[in-house]
Amino acid sequence: MPKSHNNGITVKELTKNFKVHEREAGLRGALHSLMKRSFRTVTAVDSISFGIEPGEIVGFLGPNGAGKTTTMKMLSGLLHPSGGTIDVGGYVPFQQKEAFKKRITLVMGQKSQLIWDIPAAETFLINQAIYEIPDAQYRETVGELTDLLDLEPLLKKPVRTLSLGERMKCELAASLLHRPEIIFLDEPTIGLDVNMQETVRRFIKAYNERFNATILLTSHYMADVTALCKRVIIINHGRILFDGDLNQLVSTHAPFKVAKLVFSKQVEEVDLDRYGTLLHYEYPQASIQIPREEVSQQASRMLADLPVQDFTIEDPPMEDVIGMAFAAKEGA
Amino acid sequence: MRKLTTLWRVYIRWMKIHWAILLEYRGDTFFYMLGGFISPIVTLAVWMTVSGGGSIGSYDQRDFILYFLSIMFVSRLTASWDAWEVEVHIREGTLSGYLLRPSSYLHYRIAENLVYKLFYGVVMVVAWIIAWPLTDVVRISLEPVHVLSILLAILLACATRYLLYYNLGLLGFWTTRTSAIVGFVEALSMFLSGRIAPYALLPDWVRESQSFTPFYWNLGFPVDIMTGKLTGAAVWQGLGVQAIWLVLFIAAYSVLWKQGLRKHSAVGG
Numbered sequence: 001m002p003k004s005h006n007n008g009i010t011v012k013e014l015t016k017n018f019k020v021h022e023r024e025a026g027l028r029g030a031l032h033s034l035m036k037r038s039f040r041t042v043t044a045v046d047s048i049s050f051g052i053e054p055g056e057i058v059g060f061l062g063p064n065g066a067g068k069t070t071t072m073k074m075l076s077g078l079l080h081p082s083g084g085t086i087d088v089g090g091y092v093p094f095q096q097k098e099a100f101k102k103r104i105t106l107v108m109g110q111k112s113q114l115i116w117d118i119p120a121a122e123t124f125l126i127n128q129a130i131y132e133i134p135d136a137q138y139r140e141t142v143g144e145l146t147d148l149l150d151l152e153p154l155l156k157k158p159v160r161t162l163s164l165g166e167r168m169k170c171e172l173a174a175s176l177l178h179r180p181e182i183i184f185l186d187e188p189t190i191g192l193d194v195n196m197q198e199t200v201r202r203f204i205k206a207y208n209e210r211f212n213a214t215i216l217l218t219s220h221y222m223a224d225v226t227a228l229c230k231r232v233i234i235i236n237h238g239r240i241l242f243d244g245d246l247n248q249l250v251s252t253h254a255p256f257k258v259a260k261l262v263f264s265k266q267v268e269e270v271d272l273d274r275y276g277t278l279l280h281y282e283y284p285q286a287s288i289q290i291p292r293e294e295v296s297q298q299a300s301r302m303l304a305d306l307p308v309q310d311f312t313i314e315d316p317p318m319e320d321v322i323g324m325a326f327a328a329k330e331g332a
Numbered sequence: 333m334r335k336l337t338t339l340w341r342v343y344i345r346w347m348k349i350h351w352a353i354l355l356e357y358r359g360d361t362f363f364y365m366l367g368g369f370i371s372p373i374v375t376l377a378v379w380m381t382v383s384g385g386g387s388i389g390s391y392d393q394r395d396f397i398l399y400f401l402s403i404m405f406v407s408r409l410t411a412s413w414d415a416w417e418v419e420v421h422i423r424e425g426t427l428s429g430y431l432l433r434p435s436s437y438l439h440y441r442i443a444e445n446l447v448y449k450l451f452y453g454v455v456m457v458v459a460w461i462i463a464w465p466l467t468d469v470v471r472i473s474l475e476p477v478h479v480l481s482i483l484l485a486i487l488l489a490c491a492t493r494y495l496l497y498y499n500l501g502l503l504g505f506w507t508t509r510t511s512a513i514v515g516f517v518e519a520l521s522m523f524l525s526g527r528i529a530p531y532a533l534l535p536d537w538v539r540e541s542q543s544f545t546p547f548y549w550n551l552g553f554p555v556d557i558m559t560g561k562l563t564g565a566a567v568w569q570g571l572g573v574q575a576i577w578l579v580l581f582i583a584a585y586s587v588l589w590k591q592g593l594r595k596h597s598a599v600g601g
Binding site for chain 1: 338341342344345346348349352353356357425426428429431432433434435593594596597
């Protein structure tokens with residue numbers, strides 16, 4: 001029984017080990033492994049703990065193989081944890097209770113849940129039957145999703161004929177028909193063009209606001225994270241490197257901004273070094289990294305000293321910030 | 333009650349979907365069905381040649397024809413291809429999509445099996461009816477008890493053979509290649525099920541093994557009832573043996589499924 005009806009997630013010391021069968025390449029390796037199989041234990045998730053409040057959208061970031069997908073699979077009940085405890089909306093996911101499954105969804109950008117050989121509309125109907133969605137609610141939801149994601153031309157085509165992006169939209173719709181309150185999104189915008197990424201982002205945001213749904217999201221596109229998530233959890237080698245406010249991450253690990261200049265006349269490289277770290281210079285453009293606290297002082301100096309035609313100050317790209325966070329933790 | 337209604341709706345939906353897939357791949361379905369008839373026809377031809385127009389043991393020409401027609405009929409109706417399907421779903425990670433839904437993966441699989449069997453069943457019964465006035469070979473006894481025992485035996489054989497292959501597919505949780513094991517079981521079954529020769533003509537030691545493997549009960553037994561070679565108490569005892577095998581396979585399923593999910597690594601992402 002659920003302890004309390006909320007959409008929160010609590011994870012304590014969650015661990016997942018995989019036993020990997022090792023074998024050398026070639027015939028010799030094959031013969032050797034027939035005689036004596038050697039196993040190696042790989043720790044994909046290493047005692048991580050975190051909590052997510054109801055209605056929160058959290059970005060789950062890290063390089064490939066960091067343990068993001070493995071964690072999501074444990075949170076959605078697909079994988080049995082090797083250690084630790086998980087509470088998702090009051091349930092233990094691996095018990096795979098029907099009531100639990102009705103409250104969650106997991107969307108995997110690279111793994112289809114749609115039935116391959118027939119139109120996506122058929123998958124919608126089987127989900128209606130399985131999730132016991134009343135007709136009226138079903139029609140309403142399908143109508144909304146069709147409008148929001150522009151599905152109309154896609155629903156009647158066999159799934160195998162859809163492009164990756166088209167399939168992803170149908171995938172999202174099929175996974176949200178039962179109006180889950182807790183959503184795990186693994187690379188939801190993969191394969192989508194920039195406009196469609198934007199549409200999906202807006203859609204996720206709107207869904208979250210309307211149903212107060214709790215969302216954990218992984219993405220390789222930083223735009224997804226900056227648009228949707230106030231908070232991020234960064235994981236690498238199965239361990240949490242950072243858990244907190246996105247802005248705080250930027251100010252801790254990227255205590256500088258980048259000035260981008262366009263000159264009207266040729267400038268000597270040595271003249272630019274005086275204002276900060278010169279990142280790039282190729283006439284007429286230059287970018288200079290400046291410590292946050294010096295930004296306004298250096299900016300006015302540059303504008304006074306140099307033949308500036310155009311001038312902007314930006315935060316460093318998210319990718320760089322996360323890269324720096326990794327570098328800092330691993331160096332420590 | 334609500335659960336049953338839901339289950340009914342889910343089955344109807346899955347069956348409609350599988351029917352749509354069957355139609356999408358109707359060429360494959362046709363050749364698959366045709367392919368299933370080749371082996372019994374070839375075996376029949378061999379036996380007809382060997383018997384040279386006379387009898388072997390208790391089987392004369394008519395008996396051989398009816399026997400192999402019944403083999404075709406029963407083996408199509410009890411066919412199961414789940415070992416391959418389940419294994420692929422596990423190996424490629426597509427199983428995850430079904431595990432996320434609040435409805436057992438087994439229902440999805442059974443619904444598919446039912447659709448193909450209903451289709452084959454209707455086609456074959458129609459063919460049998462057409463042949464009825466044309467030749468006396470196909471005229472089996474239509475006594476109600478006889479028909480009922482045939483239906484029961486086929487039903488139990490269906491369920492047992494289905495679970496046998498389903499369970500073999502579940503071995504995919506432990507090993508990434510179950511096809512070798514399935515191939516071995518297929519080869520055993522070829523001989524022990526009665527597919528190559530009626531049990532009455534097989535060596536004594538094979539006949540003595542019949543209770544200890546499920547193969548005869550999944551094919552030879554229903555066929556022996558159809559052809560009238562088994563009657564009376566032997567029929568009811570046989571149905572009992574079938575029921576025991578079914579219970580064993582259900583128990584094996586529940587153990588394999590529970591343990592397998594713990595091993596499941598939900599590959600891909």
